[in-house]
Amino acid sequence: MFDLVIKDAVIHDGTGGAPVQGDLAVTAGKIAAIGGKLGAAQQTVKADGLALAPGIIDGHTHYDAQITWDPFVDPSPALGVTTAVLGNCGFTIAPCKPADRDLTMRHLTHVEGMSLDALRAGIRWEFESFPQYLDMLERHGVGPNVACFAGHSAIRTFVMGKDATERTATDEEIAAMAVQVRDAMTAGAVGFATSTAEAHNGEGGTPMPSRLADDREMRALVRAMGKSGRGIYMLTKGSKTSIPYLEELAVAANRPVLIAAVFHSNTNPTAAFTTLDQINAARSRGRELVAQTSCCPLSMDFTFKSPYLFESMQAWKPAMAAHGVEALKAVYRDKAWRDRVRQELEASRGRLVFNGEWDKLFVVEVAKAENRALEGATLASLARRTNKEPFDCLLDLALSEELDTMFVAQLLHNDEKAVGRILADPNTHISLSDAGAHLTFFCDAGFGLHLMGHWSRDLGVLDLPQAVHRLTGQPAKLFGLQDRGLLRLGYAADVMLFDPTTVARGPKRRAHDLPAGAPRLTTSAMGLHGVWINGTKVADDKGLCADRKGSPGQVLRRFAA
Numbered sequence: 001m002f003d004l005v006i007k008d009a010v011i012h013d014g015t016g017g018a019p020v021q022g023d024l025a026v027t028a029g030k031i032a033a034i035g036g037k038l039g040a041a042q043q044t045v046k047a048d049g050l051a052l053a054p055g056i057i058d059g060h061t062h063y064d065a066q067i068t069w070d071p072f073v074d075p076s077p078a079l080g081v082t083t084a085v086l087g088n089c090g091f092t093i094a095p096c097k098p099a100d101r102d103l104t105m106r107h108l109t110h111v112e113g114m115s116l117d118a119l120r121a122g123i124r125w126e127f128e129s130f131p132q133y134l135d136m137l138e139r140h141g142v143g144p145n146v147a148c149f150a151g152h153s154a155i156r157t158f159v160m161g162k163d164a165t166e167r168t169a170t171d172e173e174i175a176a177m178a179v180q181v182r183d184a185m186t187a188g189a190v191g192f193a194t195s196t197a198e199a200h201n202g203e204g205g206t207p208m209p210s211r212l213a214d215d216r217e218m219r220a221l222v223r224a225m226g227k228s229g230r231g232i233y234m235l236t237k238g239s240k241t242s243i244p245y246l247e248e249l250a251v252a253a254n255r256p257v258l259i260a261a262v263f264h265s266n267t268n269p270t271a272a273f274t275t276l277d278q279i280n281a282a283r284s285r286g287r288e289l290v291a292q293t294s295c296c297p298l299s300m301d302f303t304f305k306s307p308y309l310f311e312s313m314q315a316w317k318p319a320m321a322a323h324g325v326e327a328l329k330a331v332y333r334d335k336a337w338r339d340r341v342r343q344e345l346e347a348s349r350g351r352l353v354f355n356g357e358w359d360k361l362f363v364v365e366v367a368k369a370e371n372r373a374l375e376g377a378t379l380a381s382l383a384r385r386t387n388k389e390p391f392d393c394l395l396d397l398a399l400s401e402e403l404d405t406m407f408v409a410q411l412l413h414n415d416e417k418a419v420g421r422i423l424a425d426p427n428t429h430i431s432l433s434d435a436g437a438h439l440t441f442f443c444d445a446g447f448g449l450h451l452m453g454h455w456s457r458d459l460g461v462l463d464l465p466q467a468v469h470r471l472t473g474q475p476a477k478l479f480g481l482q483d484r485g486l487l488r489l490g491y492a493a494d495v496m497l498f499d500p501t502t503v504a505r506g507p508k509r510r511a512h513d514l515p516a517g518a519p520r521l522t523t524s525a526m527g528l529h530g531v532w533i534n535g536t537k538v539a540d541d542k543g544l545c546a547d548r549k550g551s552p553g554q555v556l557r558r559f560a561a
């Protein structure tokens, strides 16, 4: 007798091939049979023609901290995610010496928009090394399956302490970092992750540690990963890191390179396609370079207490260095500073996170009742109405409300024709949810449902079997996840049951449920009827199951070469 049979489903197996009608049986957490009219089971679920597919693999999350207090990493499993990859961009919390814990949390607060109060109240610091971190996750259990990167910035801080954000490394330090990478790979890291992106700044606007790495260091660490004979080199690319350089590293380490973040920009509309062309040219030479992209428009909710979207600008440095609201307000009032920001916006248009698209920057929520009429207006329209320059208009409104005005900026990836072309390229890796980070700015943890609903059903950019493949079989192969990502005999029973006619991500909403009551944006699934991880049901059409048992996920440590 099987543990579970899901009957009469339209089965998408994750390969991208045409679906078949049938049943799927599970025993001991694995797929035990697939076919018509399977036998008796302890539990039977009638699918009645709903679609059954492998669970979604979210290749770009930042759940490293959250998972230590919330093993189910809400909301991802309730959005169909059965495996999450942690440690992207190299912003891990292991390894970390006790003396560096507070610094690490303050960096994360800044670079990934995580509440410092939540991190201080929430993180279980029961580890120093990366292997100890994995052991701890295993000890306490995880909801979804997780694969963890060895993180460059954490390793650099571990070896260099405070100097990690200040200078290049010595030969001895590089050797010590390489040992950390090697040990992480031996313990079961999925690869090595780093960032050279200008938007990645830690406390006080200092660049995140990995941005200080020179060519010697980068090569040595990628090589240290490559020596293990497996692993993927993940990086979030700054404007100075070229694709030919990454191809060279890929050749030297003989390993694949995953390149984030390929977003389409209205102010520099050809850049994403140039990058894709370069990556595809390298692929045609036999190098495994993969572009990581998103299927969600990048929009950010923000207040001027923490305006992440401006922080890739040099001119923003004084604001990042200001401590406290009064000091910030003084910077924002400074006319000369405003002029410098405007000059840089003009000079660097198309290369920044925010590129001066004032018609795509909206007032979401005002703090003062008398300003209520402004909600929903764009800064372009406010500027016209008040006869002021838009940036002055923006800051003056924020200053008049003690910096509590909530704005939203539609930054990148909002031209559906262009984004559709990027998604239709079969070699791009669709992820970039950034789940676990930027919790007050956006929530794209439901990206997989959005791909199947919006892009596949509504726009027809890719058919449903392909959409499923891009979320399951393709990333499983990319990360070397063994026996996952496909519905095959003997594979892990990570599955989701959904209605293709209604599947979607729900609207975002604000919740105050993080440690220390910190706020975040979250979202619910639509059209998702069930999620099973290693054969255990964790979510139904109402979200996470209240009666779910234990922590069914596995800390993945063995990957295909």
Ligand SMILES: [Zn+2]
Residues within 6 Å of the ligand: 060, 062, 088, 089, 236, 434
């Ligand atoms: Zn990231």
